[in-house]
Amino acid sequence: xxxxxxxxxxxxxxxxxxxxxxxxxxxxxxxxxxxxxxxxxxxxxxxxxxxxxxxxxxxxxxxxxxxxxxxxxxxxxxxxxxxxxxxxxxxxxxxxxxxxxxxxxxxxxxxxxxxxxxxxxxxxxxxxxxxxxxxxxxxxxxxxxxxxxxxxxxxxxxxxxxxxxxxxxxxxxxxxxxxxxxxxxxxxxxxxxxxxxxxxxxxxxxxxxxxxxxxxxxxxxxxxxxxxxxxxxxxxxxxxxxxxxxxxxxxxxxxxxxxxxxxxxxxxxxxxxxxxxxxxxxxxxxxxxxxxxxxxxxxxxxxxxxxxxxxxxxxxxxxxx
Ligand code: PMV
Numbered sequence: 001x002x003x004x005x006x007x008x009x010x011x012x013x014x015x016x017x018x019x020x021x022x023x024x025x026x027x028x029x030x031x032x033x034x035x036x037x038x039x040x041x042x043x044x045x046x047x048x049x050x051x052x053x054x055x056x057x058x059x060x061x062x063x064x065x066x067x068x069x070x071x072x073x074x075x076x077x078x079x080x081x082x083x084x085x086x087x088x089x090x091x092x093x094x095x096x097x098x099x100x101x102x103x104x105x106x107x108x109x110x111x112x113x114x115x116x117x118x119x120x121x122x123x124x125x126x127x128x129x130x131x132x133x134x135x136x137x138x139x140x141x142x143x144x145x146x147x148x149x150x151x152x153x154x155x156x157x158x159x160x161x162x163x164x165x166x167x168x169x170x171x172x173x174x175x176x177x178x179x180x181x182x183x184x185x186x187x188x189x190x191x192x193x194x195x196x197x198x199x200x201x202x203x204x205x206x207x208x209x210x211x212x213x214x215x216x217x218x219x220x221x222x223x224x225x226x227x228x229x230x231x232x233x234x235x236x237x238x239x240x241x242x243x244x245x246x247x248x249x250x251x252x253x254x255x256x257x258x259x260x261x262x263x264x265x266x267x268x269x270x271x272x273x274x275x276x277x278x279x280x281x282x283x284x285x286x287x288x289x290x291x292x293x294x295x296x297x298x299x300x301x302x303x304x305x306x307x308x309x310x311x312x313x314x315x316x317x318x319x320x321x
Contacts (some may be wrong), residue, residue, distance in 0.1 A: 001087060003047035004119035005320060008111035010034040010097050010314035011143045011150060012172060012275065012283045013210045014230035016237045019194050019204060021154065026139050029194075030207045031154045033165070033214050034143045035285075037172060038181035038310030040097035042108035042130055044319040045090075046076075046120040054087035059093050073136045075110065076117055083121040088114030091117075092320040106186075109145035112138030119315055127312070131161035134313070148309035149218065165215065168223040171291035173284040177254040177302040186278040186283075189248045203240040207233065214242050227285045234275040243280075249288065253305040258282040260299050265297055 013032040019029035057064040057072045059165045064072070066154050079084055093112070097105045114134035118125050125133065127145055131152075135142035143150040149167035153159050184192075194200050210233045217225035232244055241248050255276055262274040262284055272286045272294050281302070286294045291306045 001047040001085070001121060002119075003045055003319060004009045004116045005043065005045040005315045005316050006112045006115035006119070006313055007040070007041050007043045008108040008115065008141075008144045008237050009037050009310040010108045011140065012174075013140065013277065014226065014285070015207060015233050016277070017152065018190055018207070018237045018240065019200065020139070020190065023191075025157050025160075026135050027157065027160050028076055028139055028152065028154050029204050031113060032140075032143070032152050032177045032207075032212050033211060033218075034140070034150050034152070035170060035172060036150060036166070036310045036312060037174075037303055037307040038148060039174070040108065041310075042093060042097065042105065042112045042314070043111040043175045043320055044109070044116045046094040046113070047090045047319075048085075048087045048093075048120050048280065048284040050087050052090065052191060052315060055091065056087045056090045057093070060095060063212050069268065071137070075103075075113060078133070078136055079085075079117045079123060080122055085291065088145075089117070089120065094320050095237040107140040107144045108313075110134050110141035113137060114145075116313060116315045119184050126165070126248055128161040129314070130158065131163075132152045133162060140164040144313055145312065146312045149256035150312075151215065165218055166221075167218050168226065169288055170223060170226075171286055171288040171306045173286065173291055173294045173298055175282045175300065175302045176256055176305070177252060177258075177280045177282070179246055182250065182279050184248045188280060192244045192246075192248065193241050197240050197243040199240040199243045203236055206236055210236075211230065223285070223287055224271050227271065230285060231259075231273040238276070243256070250280060251276060251301065252280040254301055255280045255282050258284075261297060261301070265294060298301070317320050
């Protein structure tokens with residue numbers, strides 16, 4: 001065993017994962033498609049230490065809150081079980097994505113943790129194995145193991161990993177409206193949607209169809225079609241979530257204003273489509289050549305950052321201090 005450090009980037013889903021077929025194994029009800037970004041990385045060092053009596057987890061230099069420590073501990077237990085050891089670890093993580101704001105910090109977080117922990121505990125895993133492992137921490141983390149466009153398969157534990165797919169050239173303009181924590185965690189809201197939303201079954205059916213259509217648009221290199229599918233898929237997910245009891249609403253007035261502005265941009269001739277995960281922030285998909293025009297148009301709504309396709313989670317040399 002040794003200290004190991006990994007860096008992972010968030011991913012934004014174009015066809016969303018929302019609902020589990022099996023909660024214990026974190027198997028999704030449907031497959032999903034995402035783009036790994038080249039901004040907002042999480043860097044994590046895992047240092048097994050036989051003198052520790054329990055795992056220690058610091059996030060951005062301070063002791064992580066109990067629920068976050070508990071999630072990390074349960075994840076490390078999976079790694080330790082495979083490694084045949086009960087040695088605790090010191091985990092240090094630095095997050096540059098606003099935590100809990102619906103910008104997939106759990107995806108970059110668990111992807112980095114999976115890569116660092118499996119190296120630290122000497123698990124010999126290839127990319128699909130790492131993607132399956134990351135999935136156990138947070139479903140969407142399975143996709144942050146992949147460079148650029150990632151398809152995460154539904155199915156059994158063995159089948160449910162992410163792999164790269166060909167993609168048209170694409171940029172994403174991230175509009176951060178509120179960087180505060182979300183009112184209901186995606187984990188909780190996902191369960192609530194499945195149990196109480198009358199639209200859940202329709203969502204699952206439509207997401208499977210959207211995935212096939214999106215993959216076909218990717219194969220054809222057709223960003224306009226891919227964007228249209230992504231925007232309607234996002235709004236369908238939010239409709240299903242909002243119809244839960246008690247209701248959950250992630251989109252804020254500012255989010256809706258960005259969707260409206262993006263519609264206008266299309267009328268003005270740009271190829272721009274909006275999506276949003278479990279939070280108020282909106283991400284706009286466009287060709288790289290139009291990213292600056294889109295960013296300028298969205299600047300009045302919040303903090304805007306232009307991203308391109310980023311690398312899958314990987315080991316790096318410098319540890320988190
Ligand atoms: O991985 P989780 O449990 O944080 O769920 C992520 C869900 C969405 O971000 C809303 C959609 C997705 O596919 O990433």
